[in-house]
Amino acid sequence: MTDVLQPTEVALAKEETRRSRFGWWWLALLAGVVLLQYLVSSTAVPPLWDTAISGPIDQFATWARENRQIHPIFTGFFIPFSAAVDWGLTTIEAFLKWLPWFVLPLVVFLVIFRTGNWKMATVATLSMVYPGLVGLWDTTMETLSLMAIAVLIALAIGIPLGVLAARRPSVERLIRPVLDAMQTIPAPVYFIPVVLFFGIRRVPATIATVIYSLPPAVRLTTLGIQGVPQQSVEASDMFGSTPRQTLFKVQLPMAMPTIMTGINQTIMMALGIVVLATLLGAGGLGQEVLEALNQRRTGRGLAAGLAIVAVAMVLDRVGRSLAFADRTRPASRRYVFTSLLLVIGAIIVGRAMGWVTFPEVWEVSVFDPVDTAVRWGRDNLSFITRPVNDFIVAGLLIPVRDFLTLTVAWPVLLFVTGFICWRLKGVGLAIFSIFALLLVGLIGMWALSLETLTQVLAAVVISVAIAIPVGIWAGRNRRVDAALTPILDALQTIPSFVFIIPVILLFTVGQVPGIIAAVLYAIVPGIRITALGIRQVPEESIEASQTFGATPRQTMFGVRIPLAAPTIIAAVNQVIMMVLAMVIIAGLVGGGALGFETVRAVTRGETGLGFEVGISIVVMAIILDRLTYAWAMRLQPPTPSH
Amino acid sequence: MTGDVCLSVEHIWKVFGTRPDRAIEMVGRGATREEVHQATGCTIGVRDVSFDVGRGETFVVMGLSGSGKSTLIRCVSRLNEVTSGRVVLDGEDLTAMSDDQLRQVRRHKMSMVFQHFGLFPHRRVIDNAAYGLEIQGVDKDERYERANKVLEVVGLRGWEQSYPQQLSGGMQQRVGLARALTVDPEILFFDEPFSALDPLIRRDMQDELIRLQETLQRTIVFITHDFAEAIKLGDRIAIMKDGAFDQVGTATQLITDPATDYVQEFTKEIPKAKVLTTAAVLKPGRGGPNGRIVRLDDTLEGLLPALLEDESEIGVEDSDGKTVGVVDRQAVAKALEPDR
Numbered sequence: 001m002t003d004v005l006q007p008t009e010v011a012l013a014k015e016e017t018r019r020s021r022f023g024w025w026w027l028a029l030l031a032g033v034v035l036l037q038y039l040v041s042s043t044a045v046p047p048l049w050d051t052a053i054s055g056p057i058d059q060f061a062t063w064a065r066e067n068r069q070i071h072p073i074f075t076g077f078f079i080p081f082s083a084a085v086d087w088g089l090t091t092i093e094a095f096l097k098w099l100p101w102f103v104l105p106l107v108v109f110l111v112i113f114r115t116g117n118w119k120m121a122t123v124a125t126l127s128m129v130y131p132g133l134v135g136l137w138d139t140t141m142e143t144l145s146l147m148a149i150a151v152l153i154a155l156a157i158g159i160p161l162g163v164l165a166a167r168r169p170s171v172e173r174l175i176r177p178v179l180d181a182m183q184t185i186p187a188p189v190y191f192i193p194v195v196l197f198f199g200i201r202r203v204p205a206t207i208a209t210v211i212y213s214l215p216p217a218v219r220l221t222t223l224g225i226q227g228v229p230q231q232s233v234e235a236s237d238m239f240g241s242t243p244r245q246t247l248f249k250v251q252l253p254m255a256m257p258t259i260m261t262g263i264n265q266t267i268m269m270a271l272g273i274v275v276l277a278t279l280l281g282a283g284g285l286g287q288e289v290l291e292a293l294n295q296r297r298t299g300r301g302l303a304a305g306l307a308i309v310a311v312a313m314v315l316d317r318v319g320r321s322l323a324f325a326d327r328t329r330p331a332s333r334r335y336v337f338t339s340l341l342l343v344i345g346a347i348i349v350g351r352a353m354g355w356v357t358f359p360e361v362w363e364v365s366v367f368d369p370v371d372t373a374v375r376w377g378r379d380n381l382s383f384i385t386r387p388v389n390d391f392i393v394a395g396l397l398i399p400v401r402d403f404l405t406l407t408v409a410w411p412v413l414l415f416v417t418g419f420i421c422w423r424l425k426g427v428g429l430a431i432f433s434i435f436a437l438l439l440v441g442l443i444g445m446w447a448l449s450l451e452t453l454t455q456v457l458a459a460v461v462i463s464v465a466i467a468i469p470v471g472i473w474a475g476r477n478r479r480v481d482a483a484l485t486p487i488l489d490a491l492q493t494i495p496s497f498v499f500i501i502p503v504i505l506l507f508t509v510g511q512v513p514g515i516i517a518a519v520l521y522a523i524v525p526g527i528r529i530t531a532l533g534i535r536q537v538p539e540e541s542i543e544a545s546q547t548f549g550a551t552p553r554q555t556m557f558g559v560r561i562p563l564a565a566p567t568i569i570a571a572v573n574q575v576i577m578m579v580l581a582m583v584i585i586a587g588l589v590g591g592g593a594l595g596f597e598t599v600r601a602v603t604r605g606e607t608g609l610g611f612e613v614g615i616s617i618v619v620m621a622i623i624l625d626r627l628t629y630a631w632a633m634r635l636q637p638p639t640p641s642h
Numbered sequence: 643m644t645g646d647v648c649l650s651v652e653h654i655w656k657v658f659g660t661r662p663d664r665a666i667e668m669v670g671r672g673a674t675r676e677e678v679h680q681a682t683g684c685t686i687g688v689r690d691v692s693f694d695v696g697r698g699e700t701f702v703v704m705g706l707s708g709s710g711k712s713t714l715i716r717c718v719s720r721l722n723e724v725t726s727g728r729v730v731l732d733g734e735d736l737t738a739m740s741d742d743q744l745r746q747v748r749r750h751k752m753s754m755v756f757q758h759f760g761l762f763p764h765r766r767v768i769d770n771a772a773y774g775l776e777i778q779g780v781d782k783d784e785r786y787e788r789a790n791k792v793l794e795v796v797g798l799r800g801w802e803q804s805y806p807q808q809l810s811g812g813m814q815q816r817v818g819l820a821r822a823l824t825v826d827p828e829i830l831f832f833d834e835p836f837s838a839l840d841p842l843i844r845r846d847m848q849d850e851l852i853r854l855q856e857t858l859q860r861t862i863v864f865i866t867h868d869f870a871e872a873i874k875l876g877d878r879i880a881i882m883k884d885g886a887f888d889q890v891g892t893a894t895q896l897i898t899d900p901a902t903d904y905v906q907e908f909t910k911e912i913p914k915a916k917v918l919t920t921a922a923v924l925k926p927g928r929g930g931p932n933g934r935i936v937r938l939d940d941t942l943e944g945l946l947p948a949l950l951e952d953e954s955e956i957g958v959e960d961s962d963g964k965t966v967g968v969v970d971r972q973a974v975a976k977a978l979e980p981d982r
Contacts, residue, residue, distance in 0.1 A: 231760030234721055239774040239825065240749030249776070253764040 029419050033412050040409040045441020053443050053615070054608025061196055061607035082203040085149060089202055093145035100350020101137060101358045103343060105129050108314055110339040112321045124317045127310040132358035134303040136288065140311060143284035146202060146277070147270050150209035154266050158214050159259065162221025163247070172222065179215045184621045185614075186581040187212050187273050188598045191280055192610030195602060205274070205282035213270040220262025224255030264319035271312050272495035276585060279602045285311070289501060298505050299370035305501040312493045374505045381506060389512045396458040397511060404450045410441060417623070425630035429623075436619040445616040451593040452583060453620065455511060459518040459579040464572055467523040471530025471571065472561070481531060491524045496582055514586025514595070522578040526571050533567025534560055569632035576624050584617060648861040649695040649718070649829055654727030654737075656710075656717050656885075659684030662725045675884055687713035688724075689885035695829075698859040702876030704866050704908075710885035711865045712833060718863065719754055719831050720744060731829065749778050753822035757834040759814050761806040761821075767793065768802040770817050774825035785824075792820045795854070812843035816850075823858070832864040836871065848874055869908040873897075873917055881905050894922045898977065914978050915943040920958050920969055923977045927968030929957030938966060942974055949974060 068074050096104075105128040112121035131140040165172040191208050198204035228251050236246040252259075278286035285308050292301030350356060378385075404413070414434050422430035440449050474481040499517040507513045537560050545555045561568070587595015594613050601610030657665045665684035668677065675686050688710050695701040705711035716722040718729050720736055729736040731751065739747065753774070762770055768789050769776075775785035793802060796816045806814050815835060822830055836844040848871060855862065866872050872879045873893040880890040881904070889901035897914055900906035920940050929935070931954050936945055938960045948956055955968040 229758070229760070231756045231758050232762060235754065235756055235760035235762075235821075236773070236777075237721065238719065238748055238752070238754040238831075239777045240745040240747070241777045242745065245777055249773075250762055254762065256764070 025423065029416070032415050032419070036411040036415055037409050040411050043405055043407070043409060044446045045410045045438060047442060047444030047446070049439075049442040050444045051608075054612050056608075057611045058606075058608035061605070064196055078197055082198055085153075085203050085206050088149045088152075089145055089206065092148050093142060096141040096145055097138065098356070100347060100356050101132060102355070103346050103350065106346055107343060108318055110342065111318050114335060114339075115321045117321070120317055120321075124314045128314050130310045131285075131307040133364055134307065135363045136285065136304060136307045137358040139283075139285055139288055139304070140307055143271075143274055143286070143308075143311065146206060146209070146282055146284060147267070147274050150206045150213065150274070151263075151267055151270050153206070153210045154213045154217050154270065155263060157210070158217025158262075158266065159221050162218040162259075162262075163225060163252075165218065166222040166225035166251075167243075167247075175218065179218060182211060183215050184577065184625050185618050186584040186621065187276060188279065188584055188587075188595070188602065189614040189617050191277075191598075191602050192607060192614055195280060195605070195610075196607055201281045202283070205277035205280040208277055208280065209270050209273045212273040213266045216262050216265035216269060218262075220265065221255070221259050224258030224262070225251050227258060228254045260319070260322055264316065267315050267319055268312065268493070268495075271308070271315060272497070275308055275495050275497045279599060286497065289497070293501065293504060297371070298374040299368060301501055302370050302374070302505070305498045308498050309494050312495055316493050377506055385506050388516075389507055392458060392462075392512050392515055393510075396461070397454055397515075400457060401451060401454040404454060405447055410446070414438060421623070421627060424627055424634060429626055429630070433623050436623065440616045440619050443612045443615065445594070445612050448594050448597060448613075449616045449620060452595065452617075455515055455518075455583045455586075455593060456576070456579050456620075456624075459515045459522065459583060460572075460576050462515070463519045463522045463526055463575045463579060466519070467526025467571065467575060468530050468568060470523075471527040471568075472534050472556075474527060475531035475534025475564075476560075484527065488524050488528060491520065496521050496578075497585055499582070500586060511586075511592060514583055517586060518579045518582035521582045522575040525574040525578065529571035529574060530564070530568050533564035533571065536567065537563045565635040566632045569628060569635055573625065573628035573632060576628055577621065580617075580621055580624065646697040647694045648697040648699075648732060649863065650728075650730040651691060651693050651718060652728045652730065653690055653692050654688055654714075654717055654729065655690055655725045656687035656713050656722060657684050657725045658687055666726070686710075686885045687722075688717055690727075691882075691885075691887055692727075693880060693887070693890060695861055695863060697861055700855060700862040700864060700875055700877045702864045702866060702872040702879045703882055704869055704872040704876075704879055705882030706867055709882045711867075711882045713885075714882065715831055715833050715863060715865045719752065749774070749825070751828045752831065753825055753827040753829075754831040754833065755815070755818045755822050755835040758838055759806070759818045761814060761817055763805065763807050765805075766802065767798060767804050767806060767809070767817050767820075770806060771820040771824050773821055778825070789820070789824050792824045796820045796823070796850070810843075811839050812847060815839065815847060819851075819854075823854075827860070829861040829863065832862065834865050834867065837867060844871075851875065870912065873912060881908065893917055894919065898922050910980075915946075916941055918942050918977055920945060923969050923973040924958055924967040925955075925969065925973055927955055927957070929965050930955040930968055933957070935959055935965075936969065937961070942977065945969065945974060 064074075068079075105125045108128045109121050109125040112124050131137055161171075161175065165175055187208070190211055191204070194204045194208045194211070198207055232250055232254060233246060236250045241249065274282065274284065275286035275289070278284070278290050285304050288304035289301050289308070292298070292304060414437055417437060418430040418434040421433045440446060470484075474484050496517075499520050500513060503513040503516045503520070507516065541559055541563060542555060545559045550558060583593075584595040584598060587593065587597070587599050594617055597609060597613045598617075600606060601613055655662075655666055659665065659682060661682045661684055665678045665682045665686060668681060669686065669689060673681070678684060678686055691714060693701065703711045703714060713722065717724045718736075720729070720739075724737055727737070731747065734747070736744065736747065762773065765773070768786060771793055772785040772789035775788060780788075790802065793799060796819050798813065798816050798820060801809065801813065806817055809817065815838075818835065836847045839847060852875065864872075864875055866875075873896075876893065878890060878892055879896060881888045881896065883904055889896060889905050891899075894917070896905060897909045897912060897918060900909055918941065920936055920938050920942070923942065924938070930952065932952055934948055934952050935957045936948055936959075938958055945956075949969075949971050953971065955970045957965055958967050958969055959965045
């Protein structure tokens with residue numbers, strides 16, 4: 001928030017001159033562009049450092065592979081650590097498969113029913129049964145065990161770290177940028193170093209999942225503890241509590257709802273990534289989806305995708321019923337006791353009668369009818385899908401890509417990016433962007449990055465064009481909002497990767513499914529945050545405008561939108577980051593560009609390439625994130641400093 | 643201050659900012675708060691405040707927002723560290739104590755009631771009330787027994803198993819009061835405890851506190867921004883302004899003899915007839931011609947029937963029945979004059 005304008009007169013005066021000179025800056029920009037374009041004709045940065053980074057890294061990777069069994073850093077740390085994680089995985093998986101299949105649905109029912117919501121409990125229980133019905137019970141258990149271990153590790157690290165950060169500002173200052181980076185970087189990027197150290201298969205998948213799902217656990221713990229009213233902490237101090245007593249008797253219990261929300265988010269993020277971790281050979285539902293898509297067995301892919309959604313739904317509901325349980329009505333001891341008895345009884349009966357695996361006779365084969373339906377859809381809905389496809393490819397992707405890669409000289413791109421960064425944020429970001437982009441070009445990732453950027457831009461344009469008007473509408477109209485809420489809730493629960501499945505079934509493989517999936521994925525927060533911004537405009541400002549006789553339109557464009565603008569730009573920021581993550585993931589299914597290179601790097605162990613791709617993605621992510629963030633900050637009206 | 647001193651505050655200063663020494667020195671040379679802030683960036687919270695509180699006395703600090711009264715009580719209870727000066731409780735210097743020593747004093751000798759209650763929403767009323775004992779390590783049966791007794795005293799019987807947020811504001815503050823009383827403290831700090839309550843509830847709570855204090859006889863330091871509340875509760879009252887005390891005295895002293903215009907401003911709004919007692923208008927004398935007698939602690943309002951019937955001087959006697967002087971219409975009329 002240090003970038004918010006300080007409302008001192010000096011700052012205001014500077015702002016004045018800055019505004020009045022703005023015309024000149026545009027002229028300078030134009031002149032620079034023309035000059036650079038005239039001077040340099042090359043459209044790509046010469047890849048002078050083609051092997052400067054990838055070479056040493058590949059050497060290191062080779063060294064790591066050769067010394068994995070000998071070097072103390074592996075034998076002393078990574079190998080025992082991997083072994084421990086692997087042991088945990090095997091144990092949990094064995095336990096889940098040892099349990100009679102109906103125990104898990106029973107537990108789900110009992111946990112949610114405790115809150116008295118029998119409808120939600122029933123739906124969640126049926127969702128828990130679903131994977132069994134489509135023959136994916138064991139696969140689902142594999143996914144669940146990987147998640148369970150990853151979430152346990154993430155919480156074991158995240159919650160104490162969050163507590164520490166809440167109590168020591170210096171720790172918070174230290175870990176905040178790290179968490180920011182972890183959340184800005186698209187997940188597949190850190191698959192690459194993880195693979196290098198932990199090898200391929202389930203352990204690196206677990207580690208990657210831990211890294212990805214750690215930030216909410218830390219952040220929300222810190223937030224929760226900081227949110228405990230000062231008076232309650234002081235009251236506790238005044239009774240002579242030790243810091244530890246205050247922590248365990250007051251701060252942690254009072255922060256519990258927020259911490260539980262953090263745990264819920266950690267679980268949801270873990271599920272999202274566990275599916276992607278297929279790339280690392282994690283097996284489970286993700287692999288099922290990927291194989292099905294690659295083999296064009298759409299029915300199977302869809303069934304597995306739905307299983308992921310079902311698991312996500314169940315976990316979300318269970319998590320929420322734990323997080324938002326009414327504190328004033330704690331579960332009666334009798335309920336907990338009866339539930340435990342029921343569960344133990346179910347285990348004993350199940351094991352004794354041999355009802356352990358999901359009964360095969362119950363499994364329904366949905367694959368063939370789904371295949372048929374999808375084939376029908378692909379053939380008969382082409383009157384919609386084809387024009388959409390053509391519009392995106394011919395109308396957006398090709399012209400933008402050609403413009404960026406064939407027309408514009410590379411220094412012009414650097415210059416313009418630097419200029420925008422400078423105007424919106426400052427010299428620091430401008431210099432960083434120019435050098436970072438130059439680096440991307442020098443290591444030979446220029447063309448691929450521009451191609452990814454093209455896809456990102458296309459998806460962002462479409463997402464924003466949908467999300468902002470819909471968000472504004474929902475922000476103003478309660479009925480629209482009420483109608484959208486369940487849809488958005490559902491979309492938000494679905495792990496990113498799953499979005500690709502239905503889209504890829506209807507469209508041919510290529511860039512378009514990735515873009516559409518990115519749009520579907522990104523419009524949810526886009527709409528949500530925009531609506532929030534519109535709704536947060538103080539009623540008084542609106543009424544003030546109305547008393548001057550403003551038309552609804554004037555009120556909208558003169559008051560509502562300007563006041564909501566910072567929030568709307570924050571929505572755009574969120575859209576961009578989600579689109580970027582999704583475009584990378586879409587590389588899995590033919591999106592090409594950097595995403596595809598990531599997949600190649602991970603699956604073939606081309607570590608050097610992986611780092612180059614990773615650098616390019618991170619550079620793009622950081623620039624886009626900081627730029628939109630700075631833009632949102634600039635739109636914020638000056639606030640008094642004290 | 644006569645009798646046994648419980649709490650003694652000696653020349654405490656609280657300066658917020660990075661250069662407190664400079665700020666204190668500037669004030670010493672007569673600089674105002676604003677000048678100090680301009681020059682050093684420091685804010686003077688409490689400026690050289692000293693006072694003693696006797697055992698069983700209710701000492702009220704009254705001030706408007708920004709007067710430094712909350713900072714003062716936070717310094718005295720050591721929620722904030724003082725910049726200089728000493729706070730002595732029962733002969734022990736609180737300001738010099740280590741964290742461990744302070745913790746022991748807090749566990750056994752002092753309690754605080756907060757403006758916004760500071761209750762623990764995740765604990766039932768009984769567990770809120772028993773919190774201090776829990777911290778001391780008192781076992782469950784005993785602490786529930788003691789908490790139950792106190793809850794009954796403050797009128798919360800039957801609410802033990804509820805959660806604080808299920809109670810009304812006034813009842814929540816009763817929980818706050820119970821929580822403070824359960825540890826059986828020597829001294830109670832009240833930081834504007836009733837200002838978040840509705841006027842009628844506030845009056846109930848004030849009456850409740852007076853009633854409790856009759857039997858408990860605790861030492862109380864009470865912070866308020868409400869002059870009427872100060873008059874009603876305080877044995878002695880300090881009027882605080884710009885971090886320092888303008889005047890310290892009994893209600894009668896403040897009303898009959900305000901030290902500054904600022905103090906007088908507050909007394910204007912006060913229904914003097916209800917506050918002042920015969921003592922404030924006492925003249926020397928050996929009793930009236932008609933043999934009528936009033937009591938020394940009767941309010942002026944209470945004198946009115948006697949004054950209506952008797953134009954001449956009326957005798958006044960103290961609680962032991964000894965005649966201590968006389969009153970007449972002129973003296974009372976003068977005391978109630980609006981401009982005083």
